Amino acid sequence: MSDTERFSFFSRVLHWLMAILVLAMLFIGIAMVASVTVYAELVAIHKPIGAAILVLVAIRLINRLVNPPPPLPDWMPPWQRFIASASHWVLYALMFALPLVGWAMLSAADYPIELVGGLHLPAILAPDPKLYATLRNMHSVLAFTLFAVVLMHVGAALMHALVYRDGVYQSMATLAPSSRRKTPPEPITPA
């Protein structure tokens, strides 16, 4: 059994803050396109949260380079290590791509992009309806992909927590800034 270090405190704060925001955005996004009654309210929060995620993911990428994640436990075979690493980079790529595509598509649609209290983002593309249609569809496809990868991520985290019990889940799970070492696994309780 290898001791697994925790993620840095700042990394954990960023992770859980973004976990809440990303999951909220996926639900807001799918709900708003199917709603006539709360569409306007949901769109009004979808845009500022999307902008916040774009800022946070940029901070997070820099943080990841400064504070690299703790090593994975020794028992994990190479294929699992590869999937762990690849899925994390796919998550980063999607967290960048979704707000950027959202921003680009609203620009191409010639909509003003209001965040909060009259604060507007500039257009990053010239008006172009065809391009808007492409980007709008891409936004949906990327969102469903992100939802699938988030599900995989949650499933893998729970596998580490409940089945592998190797400290990987604990390395991110708690926000307590104290101990840098994981606690040993609990004794087995046969079901």
Next chain:
Amino acid sequence: MPTRISDAPPLSRGALLTRLAIIGAVLGVVVIAFAWAGGFLSPNQVTPAKFVDFFVATGHAPPGFRSNHSKGVCFTGYFEGSGDGTRYSKAIVFEKARTPIVGRFAMAGGQPYGADAETTVRSMAVRFALPNGEEWRAGMNNIPVFVVSTPEAFYEQLIAGAPDPKTGKPDPAKMKAFIDAHPETARAMAVLKAHKPSSGFSDETYNGINAFRFVDASGNRTEVRWSAVPVQPAPVDTPVAGDKNAIFDAFLADVAKRPLQWHLVATIAKAGDPTNDASQAWPEDREHVDLGTLTVDRAESEDAGYCRDINYDPLVLPSGIEASDDPLLSARSAVYSRSFRRRAGEDKAASAVSVPANPSAEATP
């Protein structure tokens, strides 16, 4: 028999299966919640897509055209604020200054090549490009009230009035059942029946119908509705007999001769006036504020762009104007967006209304 995975002490087969089941259940709940949020578990939910699909199916709007108010023509011009609106709204568009506009006149319905008729609802949409980069988009109709007060009722009414697949004609019993269940629609229909539309686009009054809120510099909110009230009388040219575009062509002839003007008038609500029910008019004696004058000085074909690619979403509002509690506003925004998404990616055929070259406008310095 214990199963050994990872370096942790092994789990019994039962414990392993229980834990896998818990993980599966957690993921399953998330997927079900996601599907529920997206309306996939409630097939009767009224969605923006259902409205657009209905308009496309019943109006047969060809690719690239708006699914409703499909037949139209663009115009450009400006709005000149009177300054009086600044008492109620801090929106800079109401200051004494000119704001360029790009708008659209249209006939309701999904038939972009249909014949013009005075009885067809006509609309005026305007986009104000404010000097600080903000926008105000307004869509107005020549009817005084809307026929329902909620998006759900509107969808019900559309379905009740849709052609029966067996007979090809609407079933009067269905519409009667709808009206019996919606007294607000019966009242609105009486108002609409008594309302006489004008003969042309130029001499018509266009009403915002939904309530909005003006916000002044101190943050005070005032519930308003607005209308564009024409300055000029009816077009002088008599429409050519048999011209399917008679009403549009009369407008084109009119605007080629003179700039057309409308006063943009805000009606100020009193406490108790219904702001969440577009099927009810407000009493006539309410205060009216002349916000300024809309000048339409040039018509442009949809085919050349201009208004074609603008979604006149009524919730694109500048600082100083906000949505009211009218539930139709969110629905209009949602459905227009859905319709725009549909048509934006499609190639559009030429519009029925073609605008002849306009030498007088081109000669303007």
